[in-house]
Amino acid sequence: MAYIDLGVDEKTLPGITGLMRFRPETAKPLSELADVLLRGPHSLPAAERELIAAYVSGLNDCGFCSLSHAASAVAQYAAADVTDGAEIVARVRADLDSAPIPAKLKALLRIAGAVNRSGHAVTPELVEAARLAGATDVELHDTVLIAAAFGMFNRYVDGLATFAPEAAEDYVPAAQRILVHGYGIPRPS
Template identity: 60%
Template sequence: MAHIDLDDGIPGLPSLLRFRPETAGALSALAETLLRGPSPLARGERELIAAYVSTLNDCRFCAGSHSACAAAQLEGGMSLVEQVHADPDAAPISDKLKALLRIAAAVQRSGKDVTAEHIAAARAAGATDVEIHDTVLIAAAFCMYNRYVDGLGTSVPPDPRAYAQMAERLVAHGYGSAAPGPDPR
């Protein structure tokens, strides 16, 4: 049960966007920019970073929804996403993405945990400054989104298959579609 008067029938972030429409536009625009806007990182890779950080933060709603979005956009689907969550260094992803996920994990602990060694390893694996920047910003933003969703005790879908339906809508229409309005389910 949510800590404030939310519609528990609408899980996670969408319930908060509907509760406080004054902040919904900015939060949705940030997610749209980070996960779907111009970037040298593919959309699926950016969703994977968001899902990985959300998993590290134990945010069930964000981990579920962004894992489904990553799976829908990456070759290897949910099996690949689950391998990354279990052990990114053993997962069949590029060395560059492994290095970026290490940076994301450091950000999840504390921004000050990102070291020169993390950056050097990412650059040695082919990461550009923009990719490093985008990784840090996605990780930092998802720490905020995760704490927002969990800090107010939002609900999670009773059926885990709902995440695939959310992902289908988000992949097709973007994060602006998560703003207040008719129930997207």
Template identity: 60%
Template structure:
């Protein structure tokens, strides 16, 4: 049960979904932000790769709802599916991802600890692997946004369903329609 009364069935509207219904004026803005970062067209990073960054940061933040949600969303959009997502979350260095994506995930992990942890060396390593300034920018922004989303969801003690099937069903909707409600 959330720390505050959201005035709704939290099992039917877990995590950030219930918070968006509680405060629709801010919820719509947050959903638009998630849509722009994760679902909208991107010149080089796939939706699955961007979702993987969100899942990875959410795992580092130990935010169950966001980690499970975005893991399912990434898995639905990456050819290697959930096994790859789990490998990245468990051991980024051993996970079978392209070097550029690994470098962007390292930058995202640094952001999760502190924005000041993003060093010139991390950025240069990403560039060596072919990352563009836009990709570096977006990896930092996704990581920073998910630190906020994770703290919002956990700071208000929202419900995180235990059944993975719910996250899989939500993934079908997100893949087809994105996050924006307007």
């Protein structure tokens, strides 16, 4: 049970969705930021940006965000006709070094992991490795911002002890909704 009365059934609106319903004034800019970072036009596919969010959330031990963005990454991979998206997501979350992903994404995920520890942990060597793998300035910028934003989102969700389903399949319907409609304020069921 959340530390505050959200005025909703937490099992219907778990994690950040209940928090956004509780405080629509803050939900609007947070949802807009998530849409821009994870779904907006970009040189990185949406699946890879969702994977960055899932990866950072896993490092932060935020079950809700880790599982929800993993499900969204899988949904985005499927929408892009990538048949092994679920395996890619699982392998990245289990062991980044052995994951079957492009060198550029691996370098960006290492930067995201560094941001998660501290902004100062992002070194010139990490940035140079990402550049050598083909990362652009916008991709570097947005990777750092996704990692920083998910530090905030993760702490928001866990700091108020919101309900988080434990089964990965419980996140699939929301991932499908996000695939179609984006990150809006959740509507009543």
